Amino acid sequence: MPRILIPTLQAAPGRPAGDRVQALDGATMGTRWSVRWVGSARPEVLRARIQARLDIVVAQMSGWEPGSDLSRFNRAPAGSWQRLPAEFLAVLDCALAIAAETGGAFDPSIGRLVDLWGFGPRPAPTPGPPGAELLAPARAGGGWQRLRLDVPGGRALQPGGLGLDLSGIAKGYAVDLVAEALATAGVAAFLVEIGGELRGQGMKPDGTPWWVALETPPGEQPMEAAGGEEYVVALHGLSVATSGDYRRFFQHGGRRYGHTLDPRTGWPVEESLASVTVLHPNCMRADALATALSVLGTEAGLHHARRHGIAARFLTREAGRLREHVSPAFAAMLD
Amino acid sequence: MSEPRRLLAALTVLLLYLGFCALVMLRARRRHRRSVAPEDAAPALLVAHASQTGFAEELAWRSAELLRTAALPVRVEALGALSSDSLAVAGRALFVVSTTGEGDAPDSAARFLRRVMAGTPDLSRLGFGILALGDRSYARYCAFGRSLDAWLRQCGATPLFDRVEVDDGEEGALRHWQHHLGRLAGTTELPDWEAPHFDAWRLVERRLLNPGSQGGPAFHLALEPIAGAPRWCAGDIAEIGPRNAAEAVAGFLHRLGLGSAEGFEDRLLPQEPEAIAALAGLPPAELRRRLPPLPHREYSIASLPEDGRLELLVRQVRRPDGRLGLGSGWLTAHAPLGGAIALRVRTNRSFHPPEPGRPLILIGNGTGLAGLRAHLRARRAAGQRRNWLLFGERSRGCDFFHRTEIEACCAEGSLQRLDLAFSRDQAERIHVQHRLREAAEELRRWVDEGAAIYVCGSLEGMAGDVQAALADILGTAALKALTDSGRYRRDVY
Ligand SMILES: Cc1cc2nc3c(=O)[nH]c(=O)nc-3n(C[C@H](O)[C@@H](O)[C@@H](O)COP(=O)(O)OP(=O)(O)OC[C@H]3O[C@@H](n4cnc5c(N)ncnc54)[C@H](O)[C@@H]3O)c2cc1C
């Protein structure tokens, strides 16, 4: 039997708002999105609303779009204040807050390093791990403390050569925006997913919430978990985000390098951590925290999760097998 | 990229669901305002002042000035210069009066006190509003404003809105007075005298509460403070600094032949072609200087600080020209999720909770549920279970805001009686005042037990009809006694 996770301190779900589940999906940000909802809201109407929200995120925060606000910011001359749209500011503000909370384990100014390792919009300049002569300037160009945000003024300071990368957080924000688009269209029960990050609300016609299974990395040995089972989460008023090196990595010289970089060293994080899953009401936070906790690693990550009441589950590879560690807030949701 | 596998409901799931539903908690809301059409051409509105040290007089003049900018004919007089006869035919009058000495009327009002207030003239054709200036550090706070209010009612005059009391010149209360002036003038765009000093909050949730409703869309909004841990009390008000939608700014600048420019999101943008034409050719900085700042908006707070978020229940207002309302459009449609909202909490002492131990009767309609919800939460948190809610909306199917939460309160016993009036669910229009009359017997019983009555919601219709029902059920003298002892309170708009 799977083990069950139920959110604490959430609003009670409303009763089912209809008798059928409808679905939509599409492509965005280099991945897929999908939405399921209960009720009679018309798919064409919802698709337009959803697409409008996704378009906002891509137009503002994509490093793949030369015309995005993010690309404009990254190209801007040193010392120039750049006006940013409100959504971009909201994400950057949250990113900086998490950077501060995690001592820079999550860092939105990591763009040049990401490019150097070939995980970003531009191809890597070298086939293997970049040399110190490349890493040093890329690291110097980053550093979240160099960013200045003027939220009331709606602008941010480009200190010079700083490359923003919001890939570790913008997807989560897009999930929140789509959830808001559905909620403000009067949809009371829905499940939103973009590239593996999910957010759910309300319940299905049969009176059950959206049950979502937590992923176990594919191709791994069975886990030695506390009981060795799978988890399913009741996603009511809750988001789940996972950061794992099995999704994107490269292999070089017999080693496997995950796409999560440690901004403090400029290197991908240790491969012993297979994945980190975070549960939080807000998907943007869950997304960024999952990345931050993987950078911190199991020990420091668990410590951080405990101190900040974050519901997190770490899967580590120990002696060829998967082992699991959960934070107290995660354990509190069990059964 | 791997898709997460979703496990569909297993056998266990239904059972678990029951436990799941037991995990009830919170949610929130609040209210908004509507513009009111000016009344038919009437005699100039009277603004009368009684002042000891000049503040009341100054505010009287400022009020008159503000009303004149909205083209409302106004005359200003000292209270001492008025007679019973002139009041009887004044039509509508605003009184701006202070209290001095040990709760005394200002000296300049002595003649009025002696000659006019000594009698009971027939003022049944007078509509009035009172701005009472005082200072809470004196034992008899706003005593003269209160006795003037009582006397006017006794003479049959009709309040246009509830008395506004100002503690030591408090700006929030003065803005609330301006809100009433705006309604009298039939405009919602009067500039603020003193712009509030807003704090930045973050919009973290926005949800439509009444899909399919015949009424305007109503939204649940949640905000978190960006800095600090602000405190407030059930009954308090959130003052919001609205912003223009980006498209509205772009459209306005475009009509003036300007490209994008900064600093217009908090300016009142004229709509009439002539007004816009008059601004043609100005450089952006000068243009901005000429435009008044957007006025603030007020919404009842629907949550408690302990909830960790400030929640509102906001109706989306559409103006006759199709544009969304300034404040409600910003909050319900234009403000981006996660974006900053300028907000200030205004203490609203006249709607703070009753002392513990009293039963509480909460009456309201529409978005008025916001203020009542904060009270209900405060009562639950304090373990006060003797609560009764009367709530009215259009239809049970669409407009029963926060239904799950309210029903959970009933189930757990923190709401001992619930009366719902859904006006469109049957042929005849049933409203809260009808439910109140049906429950007359029990209402008297609760009041005998010391209950306080709190009313929140629309000033037009509901508030007056509820008051009439209360007066019929309890008797005018008893209702007056409840008012005087603070057991009958209103937050109506
Ligand atoms: C607006 C937008 C447009 C995109 N368009 C494309 C596209 O056209 N094509 C495409 O292939 N991909 C695109 N992406 C990226 C793509 O969606 C995902 O591959 C990427 O977001 C990684 O997602 P994940 O869930 O695998 O990893 P997550 O765990 O959610 O995030 C990992 C990502 O965060 C960043 N990161 C790594 N370490 C850190 C750190 N320490 N601090 C902060 N950030 C870090 C890196 O970019 C890394 O890839 C886009 C992303 C965004 C936001």
Ligand SMILES: Cc1cc2nc3c(=O)[nH]c(=O)nc-3n(C[C@H](O)[C@H](O)[C@H](O)COP(=O)(O)O)c2cc1C
């Ligand atoms: C001598 C003195 C006595 C006052 N007594 C009272 C009082 O009894 N109750 C009260 O509410 N305010 C009292 N106040 C406060 C005034 O009402 C308040 O300052 C008001 O704004 C004055 O307005 P005015 O300048 O129009 O007279 C008193 C102020 C003074 C200076």
